[in-house]
Amino acid sequence: MNEHIDSRQVEKIIAFQKEHNCKKLDENKTIKCNICGYESEYEFLPYKTRNTNTKQKCPNCYALKRTRLLYYVLEHYTDYLKHDDIRILQTSPTTSLYKRFKSQYHDNYTSSDIQQMPQVDEIINLEEIPYPDNTFDLILSKHVLEHVPDYPKALREIYRVLKPGGKIIFLIPSLDIPKTFEFPQINTPELRSRYYRQFDHLRYFGIENVYKDLEDTGFDTIKNIEKKIPKDDMIYYLLSDEPVYIGIKPEKPKNNIKNIEEDPKINLQTRKNYCSLCENENPERFKDTGSTHDYVCLNCYSRGDDRLIYNEIYFDINEDSIILNFNSSEAMENKFKKYKNYNKNIPEKGFIQKTKLKTTNNEYLDKLQKIQDKSVDFIISNHFLDRQVDDFKILREFNRILKSSGKLLIKETTDLDLEYKIEAPEYNREYRRFFMGNHDTIKVYGKDLLHMCHFAGFNIEYEDPEKQINNLQSITSQRTKAPLIICTKK
Ligand SMILES: [Zn+2]
Ligand SMILES: [Zn+2]
Numbered sequence: 308m309n310e311h312i313d314s315r316q317v318e319k320i321i322a323f324q325k326e327h328n329c330k331k332l333d334e335n336k337t338i339k340c341n342i343c344g345y346e347s348e349y350e351f352l353p354y355k356t357r358n359t360n361t362k363q364k365c366p367n368c369y370a371l372k373r374t375r376l377l378y379y380v381l382e383h384y385t386d387y388l389k390h391d392d393i394r395i396l397q398t399s400p401t402t403s404l405y406k407r408f409k410s411q412y413h414d415n416y417t418s419s420d421i422q423q424m425p426q427v428d429e430i431i432n433l434e435e436i437p438y439p440d441n442t443f444d445l446i447l448s449k450h451v452l453e454h455v456p457d458y459p460k461a462l463r464e465i466y467r468v469l470k471p472g473g474k475i476i477f478l479i480p481s482l483d484i485p486k487t488f489e490f491p492q493i494n495t496p497e498l499r500s501r502y503y504r505q506f507d508h509l510r511y512f513g514i515e516n517v518y519k520d521l522e523d524t525g526f527d528t529i530k531n532i533e534k535k536i537p538k539d540d541m542i543y544y545l546l547s548d549e550p551v552y553i554g555i556k557p558e559k560p561k562n563n564i565k566n567i568e569e570d571p572k573i574n575l576q577t578r579k580n581y582c583s584l585c586e587n588e589n590p591e592r593f594k595d596t597g598s599t600h601d602y603v604c605l606n607c608y609s610r611g612d613d614r615l616i617y618n619e620i621y622f623d624i625n626e627d628s629i630i631l632n633f634n635s636s637e638a639m640e641n642k643f644k645k646y647k648n649y650n651k652n653i654p655e656k657g658f659i660q661k662t663k664l665k666t667t668n669n670e671y672l673d674k675l676q677k678i679q680d681k682s683v684d685f686i687i688s689n690h691f692l693d694r695q696v697d698d699f700k701i702l703r704e705f706n707r708i709l710k711s712s713g714k715l716l717i718k719e720t721t722d723l724d725l726e727y728k729i730e731a732p733e734y735n736r737e738y739r740r741f742f743m744g745n746h747d748t749i750k751v752y753g754k755d756l757l758h759m760c761h762f763a764g765f766n767i768e769y770e771d772p773e774k775q776i777n778n779l780q781s782i783t784s785q786r787t788k789a790p791l792i793i794c795t796k797k
Pocket of ligand 1: 340341366369
């Protein structure tokens with residue numbers, strides 16, 4: 308045991324363990340660090356954080372159980388360790404791996420972090436990796452992606468700098484939840500500590516969601532590799548039991564991956580004059596209409612809200628999609644009327660007319676109640692709820708009639724700086740001065756709109772409205788935090 312380590316050094320390590328109250332293991336039991344090879348009859352050193360206090364730190368190389376897990380996967384399920392001429396990037400410094408890999412790979416192993424600290428060879432922001440395409444054979448990332456603001460962009464960058472056939476192997480805080488838990492309103496160190504368990508974490512990943520993110524980026528994936536590890540090895544090497552994610556860049560790119568350069572969703576941020584609705588380039592900047600501070604396309608007269616909404620469903624709509632569009636503009640009407648199922652299952656033609664939306668009786672609720680369960684693919688509520696008295700009941704109806712794969716898009720008079728909505732007792736044209744110039748609304752929603760959507764049975768998703776405004780200046784220059792809310796069924 309431990310022949311590869313100087314015997315006086317071994318004595319020192321054991322004394323160190325005893326100093327830290329590491330107890331002797333059961334008779335004939337030992338644990339071993341798979342990275343440095345140190346084997347011990349005593350518990351490993353305690354490792355304490357806000358969330359854990361376990362004896363897991365190797366007293367010789369300081370490897371933690373998650374580092375040993377990563378190394379175990381490399382050793383048993385890949386053949387990287389058998390080759391000396393491969394290029395490796397690691398996204399955070401780790402003492403144990405640094406020593407181990409520098410001795411084998413020298414300068415072909417790069418240890419990086421977002422800031423300078425010991426054992427960091429290079430400062431690298433994963434959102435913009437300063438390396439050419441197809442550089443690395445292997446990227447290792449241990450609890451880093453939960454800190455990266457634009458995580459999808461980081462995945463795209465990782466994909467880009469990996470060689471075809473190259474792999475990213477990574478660990479992140481994740482749970483078996485249907486969707487990654489991430490909300491823009493969790494935006495202070497205090498809130499992050501409370502919800503994500505660490506002040507600088509930006510999300511808690513959902514396992515299936517991560518695989519989907521990898522596949523959407525173009526990776527092939529290997530799932531559940533940690534479940535193949537023999538139980539005896541888990542105990543002997545004291546390995547973490549968390550999921551290990553593996554993405555492989557295919558030899559040939561898959562053709563079902565969206566070409567980012569051609570994705571109008573992204574291009575809108577740079578192509579300031581491009582209208583995704585009529586697919587035309589405007590000769591000048593979109594025209595500011597002044598009254599509602601909404602930019603109008605000079606080709607199709609779409610407003611910013613129209614483009615924002617259309618942009619969100621563009622890729623999902625097909626010719627059979629059943630669409631319900633509440634409060635349509637002429638541009639949206641023109642865009643959608645070519646779909647044969649547009650506003651199809653509405654009992655009465657002319658149901659949605661802008662002029663009638665002012666009415667604040669329950670006319671629409673009655674009509675919605677006649678629509679079948681789970682029969683609609685897309686519902687668009689564009690300044691519709693803010694004109695309705697029974698808005699929550701309407702949201703419940705939306706939830707009922709939406710297919711489980713469907714989407715509800717909501718853009719209403721909203722000011723997220725308000726905790727609760729401001730509501731007028733009835734329609735009166737004069738209220739417009741309080742309601743952002745929207746003269747037929749009866750309310751301004753606050754954060755309660757988000758809660759209403761939750762309680763009505765939706766998962767919601769929206770971009771931080773300030774970011775949205777900055778990114779999409781050409782879309783809308785709304786004066787309050789009024790997000791486009793994307794709802795899917797829980
Ligand atoms: Zn060790
Ligand atoms: Zn247009």
